[in-house]
Amino acid sequence: MLNRDFAIVDLSAAPDMTPCDFPFAQCGAACIDVTSDPNNCGRCGNACAPGQLCQNPGFCYPTCTPPYVACDGNCVLLATDNGNCGACGNACPTGQLCSQSSCAASCQGGLTNCNGTCVDLNTDPMYCSNCFKQCAFAQACRGGACVADWTAHQVSSQDINDGWASGPSDVYAISTSGDVYHSSDGGQSWLSQTQVQFILHSIWGAGKGDVYVVGDGGTLLHSTGSGSWTAENSNVSERLFQVWGSPSDTVATNVLAISDSGLVLHSTGNGAWTIGQSIGEMNGQSAMGLWGAGSEVWWCGQSNVWRSHDGGNTWHVELAQQAQSVWGSGASDVWLLSFGGTVLHSTGNGSWTQAAQLDTRNGNINYLALWGTGPTDVYAAGWGGAVSHFTGGVWKDEASGLPQTIIALWGSGPSDVWAGATSGWTIHRN
DSSP: OOOOOOOOEEOTTOTTSSSSOTTEEEETTEEEETTTOTTSSSSTTOOOOTTOEEETTTEEESSOOTTOEEETTEEEOTTTOTTSSSSTTOOOOTTOEEETTEEESSOOTTOEEETTEEEOTTTOTTSSSSTTEEOOTTOEEETTEEEOSEEEEEOOSSOEEEEEEEETTEEEEEETTSEEEEESSTTSSOEEEEEOSSOEEEEEEEETTEEEEEEGGGOEEEEOSSSOOEEOOOSOOSOEEEEEEEEETTEEEEEEEEETTOEEEEEOSSSOOEEEEEOTTOTTOOOOEEEEETTEEEEEOSSOEEEESSSSSSOEEEEOSOOSEEEEEETTEEEEEETTTEEEEEOSSSOOEEEEEOOOTTTTOOEEEEEEEETTEEEEEEGGGOEEEEOSSOEEEEOOOOOSOEEEEEEEETTEEEEEEGGGEEEEEO
């Protein structure tokens, strides 16, 4: 997976490094504002797709996101844009600046003149604390400091593929090293409860005393929450990508695991596993997501989204589309994350509608993980520490503070949300 390392850009020691003052860049013979020019969005020559607009800090969007508005094909802030001050087309006279939606001789209301634009050094991530300090993509500017909405904890040096939690004092993370890590103190410290010789891919629990892990080589582990793990016979030697179950209270009564050849394995929670329907689509490719509510179960692969009405015994294609992840708060509220940042939603009636198109930074960001706690509390995350949060209105970017690629999202509730990333990192939402 791509790992994009974003760093704070601090030019305070050398503000005259280029012929054009930031945020302008020299594109050919001209100084271009790469934070808003759709033909040079983010960098010279990077043109937004037809119908898209360029928005600060230089990313292509299908539409302008508030508080930005579209003026002549550009996303602008009417409160501070010198060419569109208070309204589109209302340009300030020479020698004046747009401040608080009005043209003035100087910046008003505590704003600072940075390269001819009035900005708030306490909140503007492009000018955080001074006119030459830009926060990283995964950070926000608050009180003049680049900060994050999440707290990072490094579990190991190996990628964290998945996690599960019953609460802040009962958190699991599994890694490519074959370790099952556990934290009982909110991520401050992590203990490897067991290690196998295979890569681990997925973890799910019905409750604190009933947790399952699957991985390569047919690996299938179970724990009753005591800290010890028992290997169960999966009856296969191929890799198992996903595990999920339907609990009765806090004990699973129907557990499913899916292999790389499309085998669907079943257990009633008694330690014995049987092989059910084989879905030939897989052909050695990964099962990207598995989730269900009672007898209604969905899983997404490389080409299709499959659904079962009988707890995973029989399956049919519900949507002919590749997807990265599936999650829902119930059988009538199901969310799907497709490659390229497209979010789909279904009420469980068999049809899907596009709920959002997440900002992919003109293709530089891909979203890999999806999870939530309810219909108006859903997260998506992926490359470069990108996190987007839906709270019932629009999807908003959050500052993860992590430059690594986020692989998985999980949690136990709205105040206990986790993400696992490459290089052994987990982050917990503040």
